[in-house]
Amino acid sequence: MGKDEVKTLDPLAVLIDGDNAQPMVITNLLHEVASLGEVVVKRIYGDFSNQKNSAWRKVIHNLAIRPIHQYSFTKGKNATDISLIIDAMDLLYSGHIKGFCLVTSDSDFTGLATRLRESGMKVYGFGEEKTPVSFRRACNKFILTEYLREKVSEADSDSDQETESEETKEPPPPEGALRMDLPPPVVKMPLQLFQMAAEKTAREDGWASLAQFGGYINQIQPDFDSRKYGYKKLSDLVKAEKSIFKMEYRKAGGGAQIYIQLLVNGQAR
DSSP: TTTOOOOOEEEEEEEEEEETTGGGGGGHHHHHHTTSSSSEEEEEOOTTTTTGTTHHHHHHHHHOOEEEEEOSTTTTHHHHHHHHHHHHHHHHHHSSEEEEEEEOOOOOGGGHHHHHEEEEEEEEEEEEEESSSHHHHHHHEEEEEGOOOOOOOHHHHHHHHHHHHTTOOOOOOOOTTOOSSSSSOOOOOOOHHHHHHHHHHHHHTOOHHHHHHHHHHHHHHHHHHHGTTSSSSSHHHEEEEEEEEEEEEETTTTEEEEEEEETTTTEOO
C-alpha cells in the first residue's frame, strides 16, 4: 500500500434491538464500531409507542439512527425480532454490506448470527453480561456493553434536568452497573486460555506473534475483552503482566511486531 493510500473500510450495518439494548451505551458503541469498519446503516427496532422506550428518542435524533417502529400486536410475540431479522437478510442479499453489528442481549438472534457468518459476513455482537453464551459464540467478536456506558458528571446531570422533560431524559444506569470512572474489579487472569492460545500459535522457538495469539483467542472465545482485566488493549495487558508474559519487538516490513512468550512461575516454557 502506498504512503498516501487510504485503507478501504468494510461497510457495516448496525442493527439495534431497541426493546433489549440500553440507550446510554450507543454513543460509545458507535465509536467502537468505527474501529471495525464504516457504518453505512444504523437502524433501531422497537415499539416506540411504548413508554419504556421513550429514552431512545433523544439518542435516535442525536446519532441519526433510523427508527423502525414495530407495534407489539400480540403479547408474548416479539415482532421487533422478526422485523430486525427480515431487514438483516435483505441487507445480506443487497450485496453491499460486509459485516453486521447486532446490538442485543437476546439469544434468539443466535440463528441469525450463525446464518450471516455462513454467508461470509463478519458478525459483531454487543450485549450485556447476561447475554447467553450461545449468542456470544455465534459472533466473530462479542463486546460487553457494560464497558461502553457513558460517564455522566453531576453537572451534566443537573443541566439535563433543566433542559429535558421527564419523558426524554435517559434513565440512570441500573444499580451495580460498571462505572468507567472507577478502578476495574479484580478478575483472575484466564491462564488456561492463554496457555491454549500460546501452544497453538507459538513457533518452534516458543515465541508467538501477538496478532496470531490474539486472533486465536478471539476465535475460541469471541467475548474475551482485555477491559475485563483492567486493560484497554491486549497489548497493554501483555506489557503489564510481566509474571505471565515475556515480550519483545521484532522488525517486520517497515515497522515492528510484538512477539510474546508465555511464562510458568516466571520462567519461559
